[in-house]
Each structure stands twice: as C-alpha cells, then as structure tokens.
Amino acid sequence: NAGVMQNPRHLVRRRGQEARLRCSPMKGHSHVYWYRQLPEEGLKFMVYLQKENIIDESGMPKERFSAEFPKEGPSILRIQQVVRGDSAAYFCASSRNDRGEGYTFGSGTRLTVV
Amino acid sequence: QKEVEQNSGPLSVPEGAIASLNCTYSDRGSQSFFWYRQYSGKSPELIMSIYSNGDKEDGRFTAQLNKASQYVSLLIRDSQPSDSATYLCAVNRGGGADGLTFGKGTHLIIQP
Numbered sequence: 001n002a003g004v005m006q007n008p009r010h011l012v013r014r015r016g017q018e019a020r021l022r023c024s025p026m027k028g029h030s031h032v033y034w035y036r037q038l039p040e041e042g043l044k045f046m047v048y049l050q051k052e053n054i055i056d057e058s059g060m061p062k063e064r065f066s067a068e069f070p071k072e073g074p075s076i077l078r079i080q081q082v083v084r085g086d087s088a089a090y091f092c093a094s095s096r097n098d099r100g101e102g103y104t105f106g107s108g109t110r111l112t113v114v
Numbered sequence: 115q116k117e118v119e120q121n122s123g124p125l126s127v128p129e130g131a132i133a134s135l136n137c138t139y140s141d142r143g144s145q146s147f148f149w150y151r152q153y154s155g156k157s158p159e160l161i162m163s164i165y166s167n168g169d170k171e172d173g174r175f176t177a178q179l180n181k182a183s184q185y186v187s188l189l190i191r192d193s194q195p196s197d198s199a200t201y202l203c204a205v206n207r208g209g210g211a212d213g214l215t216f217g218k219g220t221h222l223i224i225q226p
Contacts, residue, residue, distance in 0.1 A: 104160070107156070
C-alpha cells in the first residue's frame with residue numbers, strides 16, 4: 001500500500017515561471033492538505049481539499065497560488081510567476097477524515113526559485 | 115488566531131535519560147493533538163496522537179494532555195541517539211474544515 005506520493009521531489013524554477021506540484025493521497029484517503037515549510041520553520045497550513053472541492057484555503061496566499069483535487073488524478077498545487085520567497089519544502093498530507101486520523105505526509109517537494 | 119507554541123531548543127539530553135518536550139496551544143476548541151518527528155530534510159512522521167485528557171503510552175513514548183491548561187507534552191524514555199530530531203506539536207479542531215496547526219518544533223539532541 002503506497003503512502004502519499006508527491007512529485008517531483010525537487011523542482012527548480014526561474015523567477016516568473018510556473019511551478020506545479022503533484023500529490024496522490026493514500027488509498028482510501030479522500031482528504032488532502034498542503035503545507036509549506038520554510039527553512040527552520042514549522043509547517044504552515046495552506047489548503048484543505050476533498051475531491052473536486054476546496055474546503056479551506058485560508059492559509060493560501062491570495063495571489064499566484066491555486067490548488068485543485070479533481071475527480072480523477074492527483075491533487076495539484078500551482079504557483080504562478082514564482083519568486084525567490086516561494087523557495088520552500090511543500091508537503092502534502094492525506095487523512096481518512098477531518099479529525100486528522102490516519103494523517104500521513106508525503107516526502108515533499110523542495111522548490112528552489114533561482 | 116490559532117497558535118501552537120514550542121520551545122525551539124536545542125534541547126540536549128544524555129543517552130538513556132528522559133526527554134521532555136512541551137507545547138501550548140491557544141485554540142480552546144482544539145480536539146485532536148499530535149506529535150510528529152522530523153529528521154532534517156525529511157517529511158514529518160507521526161509519533162503519537164492524543165484526544166482526551168491524561169496520559170497515553172506507546173513504547174518509549176508518553177503523550178500527556180491537559181485541556182484546561184491547554185498543554186500537551188511528549189516524554190521519551192531511555193532516549194537514544196536516533197531520537198535526535200525536530201519534534202513538531204500539532205493540533206486540530208476536528209469536525210471542521212481545517213488542517214493541522216503546527217508549532218515551529220523543538221530540536222532534540224541526544225548525547226551519546
């Protein structure tokens with residue numbers, strides 16, 4: 001039973017390009033969460049999605065960032081016109097329910113903006 | 115604003131001793147509490163979850179929750195060098211539409 005799968009593991013983008021980060025939840029999990037971790041910082045919640053629905057995006061910047069979790073396929077976190085401050089580790093997690101039970105993190109995508 | 119506070123450390127503990135990690139949270143509506151371990155460059159790994167007041171033990175780990183004091187702790191008995199990592203405290207309101215709120219983590223160093 002594969003865990004939460006994120007790809008790519010490492011992503012390098014030039015300033016102004018778009019970054020697309022993918023997350024496939026664990027089998028049987030329908031709740032997906034995206035977090036950002038800056039160096040020496042804790043994880044900051046960005047967005048919580050269920051299939052085809054954004055439930056809570058209160059932690060996501062209003063501009064340049066978007067997320068989706070289509071009926072088929074992985075969840076996508078999209079960052080448009082990346083800036084150096086977007087460089088961070090982006091973690092996806094999935095859970096069985098909204099109490100956080102079975103919460104499992106993927107291995108993360110490390111985005112570097114040059 | 116929901117906040118989770120942890121001492122960033124580093125907390126240095128001799129091998130074989132008990133490591134005590136503490137966490138306070140501001141949201142009284144929090145229902146679920148978690149401790150994660152994160153090695154440098156790796157993803158967080160769930161160590162313990164606790165939902166009701168009191169102690170919960172799992173092997174060398176004991177989580178303690180006091181909702182009245184809004185306080186969560188993690189005890190690690192017989193500390194091993196492999197326990198050296200950053201420990202993240204996280205809380206969740208539960209039953210609603212939010213993710214986990216994390217503290218910044220405590221860096222634990224077990225000295226051989």
